[in-house]
Amino acid sequence: MRDAIDVAGFWAGFRLIETRPLSDTQTLLRLEADPRVDPLCGRCLAPCGLIHERLVRRIRERDLFDKQAWLEVPLRRVVCLTCGVSTEHVPWLPSRSRLTARLIAHVEALLGLLPLRHISRLTGLHWHTLRTVDARRLAREVQPPDLSQVRRLIMDEFALSKAIATPRSPSVPIPNRCCG
Ligand SMILES: [Zn+2]
Structure with missing residues (x-):
């Protein structure tokens, strides 16, 4: 099972080294960095051989059958000669995302x-x-709406009635209603 997941190549640059249950509904998959692949700078994407530090982060992955899948990923903080220290770029993990x-x-x-x-x-x-x-x-x-031609803003009366019926913040003024 572990080999089958690893061969599928879900996590480029990393290898699956262990799977273990966290609970009846959750599974943990531990990864390690593939030593054959140099980490990439998180800013300029240049290969970096110098490692500043390693941080282990838990990341949610798509469910594995009926289990919630969690990854334990050792991320490297690399020293880039151009950018300085940054967290490595991982193609399947958006920056700062869990x-x-x-x-x-x-x-x-x-x-x-x-x-x-x-x-x-x-x-x-x-x-x-x-x-x-x-x-x-x-x-x-x-795309954001083009407001350059807008001349008037009109308020929905149902929403206005709702706002009047509920307690409101004093900082939000309610416009006068037309009773004609
Ligand atoms: Zn860089």
């Missing part, structure tokens, strides 16, 4: 189909994490 690119792509596909609450129950990911993934997806895919 989710793999594969899991993010899966969540983004679900975001177009289901409400956040359902995706949270399906994946076990926190609602705030899903909101962050969705905001990045929208920033990438949706």
Whole structure:
């Protein structure tokens, strides 16, 4: 099983060295850096042989059958002659992310189909994490509206009634309603 996963090459630049259960529903997969592959600078992507330090990070991966999959990844902080010290570039792990690119792509596909609450129950990911993934997806895919020709803003009366019926912050003024 372990060899089959490793051969599939899911985690370029790393090798799977151990799998063990964390609980009835979670599995941990421990990776190690492949010594045949030089780490890349996280800024300029140049190969770097000098290692400043190593940090072990837990990353969520897409589920493995009926188990939530967690990766334990030893990330290297490398010394680049151009950029200085940076965390290595890992092609399947976005910078500073605790989710793999594969899991993010899966969540983004679900975001177009289901409400956040359902995706949270399906994946076990926190609602705030899903909101962050969705905001990045929208920033990438949706063009900001052209407001250059806008002359008036019109308020939805249903939303206005809702705002009046609920306690409001004194810093948010409610405009006068027209009773004609
Ligand atoms: Zn660099």
